[in-house]
Amino acid sequence: MANTAIHKATRRSLLDRYGYEERSAVLFLAPVMLVLMSVAVFPILYSFYLSFFRMKLTRPNNQPFIWFENYSDLLTNELFWVSVSRTVVFTLISVSAIAVIALLVALLLNQEFKGRRVLSTIILIPWAIPYVANALMWKWIYDSGYGALNGALYQLDFIDKYMVWLGDQDKTLPLIANAFVWKEVPLAAILLLVSLKAIPADLYQAARVDGATVWQRFIHITLPAMKPGFMLVMIYETMMAIRHFDLFFILTEGGPGDASHVLSWHIYVETFRNLSFGSGAAMSYLLALATFALSYFFIRTLGRRI
Amino acid sequence: MARISFENVNKNYANGFHAVKDLNLEIHDKEFLVLLGPSGCGKSTTLNMIAGLEEVSDGALRFDDQMVNYVPPHKRDVAMVFQSYALYPHKTVFDNIAFGLQMRKQPKSEIERRVRDAARKLEIEHLLDRRPGQLSGGQRQRVALGRAMVRDPAVFLMDEPLSNLDAALRISMRAEIKELHEAMQTTFVYVTHDQAEALTLADRIVVMRDGEVQQIGTSDDIYERPANTFVASFLGNPPINYIDGEIEVRGEAEAVFQHPSVTLTLPPEMARKLSGAQGRRVRLGIRAEDVDERGDGAEGHLIHGTVNSVLPVGSDQFLGMEFGGAELFFRVGKGMRHKNGEAIALTVDVNRLHVFDAETGASLLYD
Ligand SMILES: Nc1ncnc2c1ncn2[C@@H]1O[C@H](COP(=O)(O)OP(=O)(O)OP(=O)(O)O)[C@@H](O)[C@H]1O
Ligand SMILES: [Mg+2]
Numbered sequence: 001m002a003n004t005a006i007h008k009a010t011r012r013s014l015l016d017r018y019g020y021e022e023r024s025a026v027l028f029l030a031p032v033m034l035v036l037m038s039v040a041v042f043p044i045l046y047s048f049y050l051s052f053f054r055m056k057l058t059r060p061n062n063q064p065f066i067w068f069e070n071y072s073d074l075l076t077n078e079l080f081w082v083s084v085s086r087t088v089v090f091t092l093i094s095v096s097a098i099a100v101i102a103l104l105v106a107l108l109l110n111q112e113f114k115g116r117r118v119l120s121t122i123i124l125i126p127w128a129i130p131y132v133a134n135a136l137m138w139k140w141i142y143d144s145g146y147g148a149l150n151g152a153l154y155q156l157d158f159i160d161k162y163m164v165w166l167g168d169q170d171k172t173l174p175l176i177a178n179a180f181v182w183k184e185v186p187l188a189a190i191l192l193l194v195s196l197k198a199i200p201a202d203l204y205q206a207a208r209v210d211g212a213t214v215w216q217r218f219i220h221i222t223l224p225a226m227k228p229g230f231m232l233v234m235i236y237e238t239m240m241a242i243r244h245f246d247l248f249f250i251l252t253e254g255g256p257g258d259a260s261h262v263l264s265w266h267i268y269v270e271t272f273r274n275l276s277f278g279s280g281a282a283m284s285y286l287l288a289l290a291t292f293a294l295s296y297f298f299i300r301t302l303g304r305r306i
Numbered sequence: 307m308a309r310i311s312f313e314n315v316n317k318n319y320a321n322g323f324h325a326v327k328d329l330n331l332e333i334h335d336k337e338f339l340v341l342l343g344p345s346g347c348g349k350s351t352t353l354n355m356i357a358g359l360e361e362v363s364d365g366a367l368r369f370d371d372q373m374v375n376y377v378p379p380h381k382r383d384v385a386m387v388f389q390s391y392a393l394y395p396h397k398t399v400f401d402n403i404a405f406g407l408q409m410r411k412q413p414k415s416e417i418e419r420r421v422r423d424a425a426r427k428l429e430i431e432h433l434l435d436r437r438p439g440q441l442s443g444g445q446r447q448r449v450a451l452g453r454a455m456v457r458d459p460a461v462f463l464m465d466e467p468l469s470n471l472d473a474a475l476r477i478s479m480r481a482e483i484k485e486l487h488e489a490m491q492t493t494f495v496y497v498t499h500d501q502a503e504a505l506t507l508a509d510r511i512v513v514m515r516d517g518e519v520q521q522i523g524t525s526d527d528i529y530e531r532p533a534n535t536f537v538a539s540f541l542g543n544p545p546i547n548y549i550d551g552e553i554e555v556r557g558e559a560e561a562v563f564q565h566p567s568v569t570l571t572l573p574p575e576m577a578r579k580l581s582g583a584q585g586r587r588v589r590l591g592i593r594a595e596d597v598d599e600r601g602d603g604a605e606g607h608l609i610h611g612t613v614n615s616v617l618p619v620g621s622d623q624f625l626g627m628e629f630g631g632a633e634l635f636f637r638v639g640k641g642m643r644h645k646n647g648e649a650i651a652l653t654v655d656v657n658r659l660h661v662f663d664a665e666t667g668a669s670l671l672y673d
Binding site for chain 2: 202206207211216
């Protein structure tokens with residue numbers, strides 16, 4: 001009796017709280033939510049669950065629950081730490097290059113000049129290319145036997161014999177980063193261009209009357225105004241770079257040696273080559289956590305005072 | 307000390323648009339000059355040329371006797387207040403005001419002193435740590451004024467600085483700007499399309515239209531002796547009334563304005579000026595307030611019509627009168643009670659009539 005009364009009361013208050021529009025919105029969203037639950041939320045939770053098991057597909061009958069052992073094992077796993085450092089280097093190179101180049105491209109496209117529209121379109125092309133296609137294209141470019149890079153440098157007399165590019169320990173990460181940057185710059189540049197375009201012209205006029213030089217106007221007006229756009233680009237590109245997989249898979253498979261053995265590649269090898277799903281899941285979780293922590297850091301440092 | 311002169315100045319924008327046409331204008335030292343005109347007439351363009359933000363396409367712009375056509379803005383010793391205020395959104399109010407001084411490498415203590423001084427005068431001391439986004443429109447406006455004030459410039463430029471404020475604030479800020487001008491003793495060039503603002507603030511007004519100067523003069527000149535129908539129409543509320551008719555010269559100092567429904571006797575001084583205008587088609591201008599609703603004037607000073615509308619506007623009322631197929635608007639005292647459709651006679655103050663050429667619109671009385 002009392003139970004139904006409470007039940008009624010909550011129902012009433014729910015109905016009161018959500019008007020007709022909210023309720024129909026919930027109704028319309030429900031199918032998508034269900035699909036998302038089953039294809040996104042469930043796997044995420046399930047893989048978290050898996051990360052507490054020693055689960056190797058080669059030993060299907062011996063999969064004990066081991067608490068945090070998958071995580072603690074990582075601390076002593078040398079290759080894991082190599083992959084972390086490779087990822088950090090790759091991300092640092094890529095994100096800083098993307099930030100600088102995208103800024104320059106955005107500043108260029110913000111100028112009025114003949115052929116600006118054509119140029120903006122051309123600059124967008126890499127964005128339209130799928131990651132895998134981009135990776136295959138760069139595999140050709142970097143090829144040591146018949147690659148376009150060797151061909152071009154040779155014909156321009158920069159080198160006197162064809163070079164090994166991706167096979168060179170010291171060059172492989174920067175070269176992969178280069179391919180990644182090439183693909184990512186357009187989107188980053190467009191995002192920055194939007195914040196550039198939003199700056200009112202009279203701010204620059206006021207600064208000119210105030211006696212600010214071109215450089216000072218850039219420092220005092222352009223850069224602060226671009227902060228939100230910059231933050232977006234940094235967060236997005238950092239996340240993309242940390243988790244990037246396609247280029248490593250297609251160009252080097254982590255080699256030569258462990259020169260491009262990044263974390264995402266390490267997870268792939270552990271999970272799908274060693275078929276060790278438990279520790280693979282554990283590392284995926286760490287990667288997600290790191291990505292999250294970094295975004296938080298960016299929002300706190302760059303996002304302050306906006 | 308700053309005298310500004312435009313000599314045959316033209317401005318063509320990159321797209322070929324001719325925004326300012328053959329401008330000749332002398333702005334005196336310490337003068338409060340207002341550029342007045344409708345939207346798009348070239349006021350901002352003219353102001354921006356003084357600031358150095360827009361290049362002079364042709365002609366000479368001089369400060370005192372130095373030609374400044376190619377002098378960049380920061381070397382002109384001008385400060386500017388923008389319509390949108392153009393405050394730096396990421397800087398505090400203090401830094402906004404200080405920016406011009408910082409760029410000029412003034413010593414820190416001097417900057418501090420001048421910013422605080424300006425802030426005190428504008429009563430925004432308590433806002434110095436805020437950012438523009440946290441200010442009201444009126445406060446932003448003060449910050450923009452402060453930014454110009456601290457520079458202590460030779461020329462103070464303002465582009466519609468009050469247009470984003472509400473009516474009451476606009477009127478009080480008007481008074482403050484006038485005080486500021488008196489206190490600063492510098493040349494002010496002020497752009498507006500608001501006639502009331504121009505009339506109250508200006509030492510002299512320049513009325514512009516489509517890039518051309520229509521008239522330059524004191525508020526009195528502009529209002530009492532408009533050079534053409536454009537200037538006459540632009541000022542006055544409700545706007546001036548026009549009746550098209552003919553001049554009939556009746557003697558040495560005698561002339562009348564003839565219209566099928568009204569004949570008005572012109573005063574002798576006017577008649578003298580029109581002595582050569584026998585039979586000329588003219589457009590007679592009667593300002594809304596230049597009638598007496600008692601209608602007890604002599605014949606030749608009366609205008610008859612029927613009441614069309616009566617609109618009380620607080621202090622007095624607007625009277626719409628049907629006359630010769632058109633509607634004339636007058637400003638009359640509150641005491642008058644009329645009903646729509648009623649026939650009335652108004653006494654015209656003939657000494658204050660304006661006579662324009664019917665074709666060109668140029669005044670036949672003043673130039
Ligand atoms: N950069 C530009 N390129 C081409 N034409 C321009 C440019 N700036 C202004 N114009 C044109 O020049 C004319 C005068 O512009 P200006 O800004 O001086 O007008 P204004 O009198 O200040 O008008 P408002 O009261 O609307 O501010 C306008 O017709 C405008 O369209
Ligand atoms: Mg303007």
